[in-house]
Amino acid sequence: MGVGILIGSCSSKNQTSTSKDKRPLVVFVTGDHEYSGESTLPIVAAELEKNYGMRTLVLKASPNQNSEENIPGLEALRDADLAVFFLRWRRLPKDQVAYIDEYLNSGKPVMGFRTSTHAFNYPKGHELEAWNAFGERAFGAPPGWGGAAKHSHYGHESTTDVSIIPEAAQHPILTGVDPNFHVASWLYRVLPDYPVKGTTWLLMGKSVNPNSQPAVDQPVAWTWQNPAGARVFMTTLGHPEDFQVEAFQRLVVNAIHWELGKPVPKNWKGKMDIQVPYRGIVN
Known part of the structure; x- marks a missing residue:
């Protein structure tokens, strides 16, 4: 079964559920303007199907990422x-948001990448304005960009050194992950108030060539149990070039297994070929 990449308005029922197929279904929800999640995550999805015994479906903003x-x-x-989100500043209609709301209340696991901290951007006074705080509800992350949490980053000319937090070194998600690696993502500021209390920090990021000083080290990956009792994994990484880094690839595959309650792979199937360029925000 190939990766189900759904980009039209047709029903996904026949594509996602069969009575005989007991493999877990991972649904990726993409639409992020800038970081090409709709291009990187289908490659991850294909790998999950080919080598890790999962079914996948990739949903995309239509007609394009903007x-x-x-x-x-x-x-x-x-x-x-498992639902995996890579979103940025969406204004989805109420009927579509209802499916996300239902999922978040289900107690099933949730995973997020980078701009999913500010997945929604409804105008003030809109009936769905509360969804602008999706990052806090879903991931224990800051409730949107800027604001009282001052969620921001250290500049587009910077990159990030990542290291395993020693106290978390034995966490299953970090199995086989290099203790130190470098990524293209500019470091997101989440401290001091986020991630929320009760999260388990896995990786710390240090800004390289930041545009402001002092640059404070920030957690870039953590787990949580959300109010619905679900397992959560969140990473503020997700630049397309991050997906070229084997340590990051392994982190993602491990996290998906952990969220599903499956043992992380003892035998890593090897580095994925993910060559998606950073395009920035383009029309």
Whole structure:
């Protein structure tokens, strides 16, 4: 079974659920303007299907990543065993948001990348304005960009050195992950108030060539149990060049297994070929 990449408005029911296929279903929800999640995550999805015994479905903003008001197929979340979000400043209609709300209340695991901290951007007074704090509800992350949490980054000319937090070194998600690696993502500021109390920090980031001083080290990956009792994994990394780094690839695959309650792979199937360039925000 190939990766189900759903980009139209057709129903996903027949694509996602069969009575005989017991493999867990991972649904990726993408639409982020800038970081090409709709291109990197399908490669991860294909790897999960080929080598790790999972079914996958990739949902994309339509007609392209800049389309803020439509992600067809979100009803597939009803069949999902894990939902993975890579979103940025969406304004989805109420009926589509309802599927995400239902999933977040289900107690099933949730995973997020980078700009999912500010997945929604409804105008003040909109009936869905509370969804602008999606990052806090879903991941224990800052509730949107800027604001009282001062969620921001250290500049587009910077990169990040990542290291395993010693106290977390034995966490299953970090199995086989290099203790130190470098990524292209500019470091996101989340401290001092986030991640929320009760999170377990896994990786710390140090800004390289920051545009402001002092540059404070920040957690870049953590786990949590959200109010619905679900396992959560969040990383503020996700620049497309990050996906070229084997340590990051392994982190992602391990986290998906952990979230599903499956043992992390003892035998790493090898580095994925993910050659997606950074495009920035383009029309």
